[in-house]
Amino acid sequence: MKNIHFDDFLKQRxxxxxxxxxxxxxxxxxxxxxxxxxxxxSPFIAKLSIDSIIMNNPExxxxxESLKNNKNVKAVLVDVNSPGGxxxxxxxxxxxxxxxxxxxxxxxxxxxxxxxxxxxxxLAGNKIFCYEGTITGxxxxxxxxxxxxxxxxxxxxxxxxxxxxxxxxxxNPVEGLNSxxxxxxxxxxxxxxxxxxxxxxxxxxxxxxxxxxxxxxxxFTGIEAKKINLVDEIGSEKDALDWLKTxxxxxxxxxxxxxxxxxxxxxxxxxxxxKSILKKKIATSNGLFAIWAxxxx
Numbered sequence: 001m002k003n004i005h006f007d008d009f010l011k012q013r014x015x016x017x018x019x020x021x022x023x024x025x026x027x028x029x030x031x032x033x034x035x036x037x038x039x040x041x042s043p044f045i046a047k048l049s050i051d052s053i054i055m056n057n058p059e060x061x062x063x064x065e066s067l068k069n070n071k072n073v074k075a076v077l078v079d080v081n082s083p084g085g086x087x088x089x090x091x092x093x094x095x096x097x098x099x100x101x102x103x104x105x106x107x108x109x110x111x112x113x114x115x116x117x118x119x120x121x122x123l124a125g126n127k128i129f130c131y132e133g134t135i136t137g138x139x140x141x142x143x144x145x146x147x148x149x150x151x152x153x154x155x156x157x158x159x160x161x162x163x164x165x166x167x168x169x170x171x172n173p174v175e176g177l178n179s180x181x182x183x184x185x186x187x188x189x190x191x192x193x194x195x196x197x198x199x200x201x202x203x204x205x206x207x208x209x210x211x212x213x214x215x216x217x218x219x220f221t222g223i224e225a226k227k228i229n230l231v232d233e234i235g236s237e238k239d240a241l242d243w244l245k246t247x248x249x250x251x252x253x254x255x256x257x258x259x260x261x262x263x264x265x266x267x268x269x270x271x272x273x274x275k276s277i278l279k280k281k282i283a284t285s286n287g288l289f290a291i292w293a294x295x296x297x
Contacts, residue, residue: 054085064096075244084116097124140217145171
């Protein structure tokens, strides 16, 4: 039996490892450029989904910017199934989606819930579809806090607070609010609410009487929303897609591509490293919310 020196053995293993890595990188490059080539040659309808509480989402905004600059995107279908979210996060998606709708048709397909910030996003579409039982509306803004001063007192706990001004960090759980402080915070809420109502007026043909009804923040079923023109049609996702195809005069068998998370080399490196294992995604926010959350019991 032929003996192999241990150093030679390590060199052979190293060569095999390098060849394997080169093969893997080459394979990824082929897939990457093939994907670019296919996207370049084929027109398609892009499909996006908003199916959770809306927060600041730079990745989703990058998707919208990419679609706006892609000449092969002939239309956009957006599924909305969200009770709302932060004012800034919802408005940012609206702004970017609105820019797209100025150049190509954008259809919104509401699912179970498209309320508050979810409805704000839907306003960017050229046509809004929903189901009869869709919950929508809730045009409003909310800031919530609690006051646990009495609870702390009963436990013999006295909060010690140092701050630069009387209104700093108001409201917070360990300090009460006087009438002046409540008025100041309420004015902030009403200012943002008025901005939301202006968006509704600018995007939907709604009478002043119906606008007053909407402004109290109530929710509506899809049928009710259609009656007051919050939505355009009672219909399914297929109905929304058929409308897009008619509007763009494209082939009926045009590809509908669901836009998922982008795949790039940094993503691949993340997958191959401990970063993807150790990274924890914890959503937190201190902002104002435009949200309505239903519960069925």
